[in-house]
Amino acid sequence: MILTGSEIEKNVLSGRIIISPFSAEQLNPNSYNYRLGDAYIELDDVYPYDLEEPDAIPDKKRFDESGTILHPGKLYLSSTAETIGSEEFVTSLIGKSSMGRLGLFLQLSADLGHQGEIHKWTLELAPCIPIKVYPHMKIGQVTFWKVSGERMHSKGYYKNYDAPTISRGLAT
Amino acid sequence: MILSGKKLIEEMQKNKIIITPFKPENVNPNSYDISIGSALNFYESDAALEAGDDSKAVRVNIPDSGIVLKKHKFYFAESFETVISDNYVPMLHNRSGVARKGLFIHITADLLQLHHKGTIKLQLYPEYDIKISAFQKIAQISFWEVYR
Numbered sequence: 099m100i101l102t103g104s105e106i107e108k109n110v111l112s113g114r115i116i117i118s119p120f121s122a123e124q125l126n127p128n129s130y131n132y133r134l135g136d137a138y139i140e141l142d143d144v145y146p147y148d149l150e151e152p153d154a155i156p157d158k159k160r161f162d163e164s165g166t167i168l169h170p171g172k173l174y175l176s177s178t179a180e181t182i183g184s185e186e187f188v189t190s191l192i193g194k195s196s197m198g199r200l201g202l203f204l205q206l207s208a209d210l211g212h213q214g215e216i217h218k219w220t221l222e223l224a225p226c227i228p229i230k231v232y233p234h235m236k237i238g239q240v241t242f243w244k245v246s247g248e249r250m251h252s253k254g255y256y257k258n259y260d261a262p263t264i265s266r267g268l269a270t
Numbered sequence: 271m272i273l274s275g276k277k278l279i280e281e282m283q284k285n286k287i288i289i290t291p292f293k294p295e296n297v298n299p300n301s302y303d304i305s306i307g308s309a310l311n312f313y314e315s316d317a318a319l320e321a322g323d324d325s326k327a328v329r330v331n332i333p334d335s336g337i338v339l340k341k342h343k344f345y346f347a348e349s350f351e352t353v354i355s356d357n358y359v360p361m362l363h364n365r366s367g368v369a370r371k372g373l374f375i376h377i378t379a380d381l382l383q384l385h386h387k388g389t390i391k392l393q394l395y396p397e398y399d400i401k402i403s404a405f406q407k408i409a410q411i412s413f414w415e416v417y418r
Contacts, residue, residue, distance in 0.1 A: 099271055146338045146399035147371045149406055171342065173372040173397040188272050188300050206374045206397075208364035210412060213274070213299040222369050224397055246415055247277020250299045256366055265370035268406055 101187065101242040102128050109187070115242060116216050118181045129239035131194065133179035135218060136161055136233040139262045141173045152266040161233040168202075168231060174223040175262040179234050183216030185249070187242040191219055194239055201226035204238050213245060215257035273358065273413045275299050281358070287413060288354040301363065301410040304390055305350040308332050308404040312345045336403040339373070339396045348389035350405055355386050358413035362390060365410055372397030375409045384416060 103125040109115040117130060124131040137158045168174055183189055189211035193204035203224040256263055275297040281287045296303040311327040339345055353360060360382040364375045374395040
């Protein structure tokens with residue numbers, strides 16, 4: 099079952115969902131609009147990546163207050179501006195239709211968050227058309243889902259990171 | 271509701287979900303990691319495809335040394351595992367370590383059907399050239415209770 103906006107708000111107030119900072123204006127009927135962070139990584143297209151291996155750590159850049167153009171055919175990693183997560187509910191991050199209509203893939207078919215991971219989530223941005231984005235703009239929506247069964251603890255690696263984080267590969 | 275990893279294991283023990291082969295270390299808090307099989311399919315020609323006909327695809331075995339997927343080319347594959355789920359709806363998701371390298375593993379087709387029986391179909395679309403190998407843990411599936 100998916101939580102309604104008012105359930106999201108109730109659970110934020112009782113501490114069972116973390117959205118920080120939280121603004122009730124960003125609630126939707128059954129999701130919450132999260133904002134884009136201010137740092138990003140532009141992945142280089144200079145060599146074949148290896149799914150197994152960790153990637154070299156590229157420089158972080160900052161989104162320009164007057165807008166930064168993202169280019170099609172490139173992959174950018176950024177993060178949510180908010181710390182988001184829950185020990186009790188499963189978090190799922192997806193795009194907003196207003197951004198989808200501009201041809202921006204947000205998350206590359208990776209929507210499912212691990213229960214218990216509470217941090218600023220790394221976002222993958224893959225534009226189909228050049229698109230200008232701004233730091234702290236509302237860029238996606240997060241949903242929360244009820245879980246059946248006893249909770250299992252996360253062994254996730256990326257939960258420890260609040261900044262845009264590159265892949266460490268599958269080797270480890 | 272989405273199943274927790276513990277509930278997934280319990281339902282496996284009751285044969286309500288069957289994943290073959292099954293490895294306990296592939297269980298996540300709310301999902302199970304699945305691997306790509308040893309074959310890869312793609313279309314060699316840029317000629318228009320007939321909707322509903324994937325017979326023009328070429329199928330190759332992924333060599334032991336791996337294979338480089340070319341950026342902005344489309345590939346499809348199947349999971350190594352077979353999944354039987356008569357009680358829960360499976361859904362397919364990417365893994366963050368894969369997505370962060372620019373590789374889509376499905377093209378907005380995440381929903382599987384109740385009574386799914388067989389491998390999981392994967393659609394691969396890389397933003398950059400990327401080397402993959404057979405049997406890599408490339409995706410994950412979650413299981414959802416149904417409202418009857």
